[in-house]
Amino acid sequence: MKYRLITIEGNIGAGKTTLSTLLAKQLNARLVLEEFSDNPFLPKFYADPDRYGFPLELFFMAERFKQLSAMLEPDMFHQTTVSDYLFIKCLLFAKVTLADQEYQLYKRLFDIIHQQLVFPDILIYLQAPVAKLQQNIQKRNRSYEQAIPDSYLQSIQQSYLSYIQQRKGITLMVDASNADFLEDARHLQVILDALDKDYSEGVHRLNLP
Template identity: 25%
Template sequence: MITISGSIGSGKTTLTTLLADHLGSRAFHEPAEDNPIIDDFYRGNRIAAQRRAAGEADAHNPYAFLMQVYLLNRRFATIKQAMRDDDNVLDRSIYEDRIFMRMNYDRGNVREVEWRTYEALFANMMEELPYAAHKKSPDLMVFIRAGYDTLIRRIARRGRPFEQVDRDPSLAGYYRELIRYYDEWSRAYDASPLLVIDAERYDFERDADDRAAVFAMIDRSLAAVR
């Protein structure tokens, strides 16, 4: 199983689809368009930011914990599906879920009890993963590292209203902070081989030569894993 990791707008969904086609396997995408909580989550972030600016003591996002548990549960189910055949490609790994929950906690969007509850649930799920999906970690983790300007361009191109900085200027700080959290995560990740793709160097979405170069790097990494 190959997982594609990276910040919002880094090109995970695109590379997942392209790579699955290249490998003749199946792409498993994270829930986005059919997520029933996502609009409330972004609205809750704005409300929480306003409350913090007003000096309120409890300014958490009431939808943040629900959002993270929903995504964690969906991803756990998707991993079990992806493990049924060889070389399937998963859009975002379960390891990344904790990045978003930690960031929500650090920003004050979730309370201490919600963070501790999530941590316990995550730990229990990771213990069960080898039994439910035959292994605990992917065979190869591909991390797309992208800068802020690249993220914003790709987010604008795909056009999801709730992600647009011009609609919600507070998202600019959120995206910059998310890049930093991902960089820290990628330096500490050791659950499987990690391949870093520089999105500033390789435009695998629009340039055929860059796409071929990225596939070649992944093919070499898979050969080494095997």
């Protein structure tokens, strides 16, 4: 495998965890999945975002840092690691979620700890329209997600795309409009084949059959 640390990213409902899990199995890789369900502020945030946005994002940042810090330790059983999130997502979500003064304080904390983490060798970004995201969100049926407005998903999408445009490193932008990694083996194979290739720095687009 050319890439030792592979990160999958995308909006809420894009299919990050599904693809990460399948890739890790195929590549015999260590799998790192975000433990979002442990955040006690998540249901409260969707009910009252103005009140619970700051503690929500602080909790996420602390947990993500703890989890990704463990990746600094060598793993004698796996040469490759697949993760379903970037640490930068803390900042991308906070930019949308928080008021300006809260965001500036949050960013100061983020900047202190971000530099301590390793960066992925390659980023795979799953880009899907809001209608597809909402379809996936409804399908997985987490009660606290069912009322996420389209406008929030659109804001998160724009935050990611703005970041990717100026990101250093290799990014594979996957059109996930009709992605079904579980049921269509061809879709997973496109990703596996892509990971066997060399890329220059920048954004490279992938289409699924």
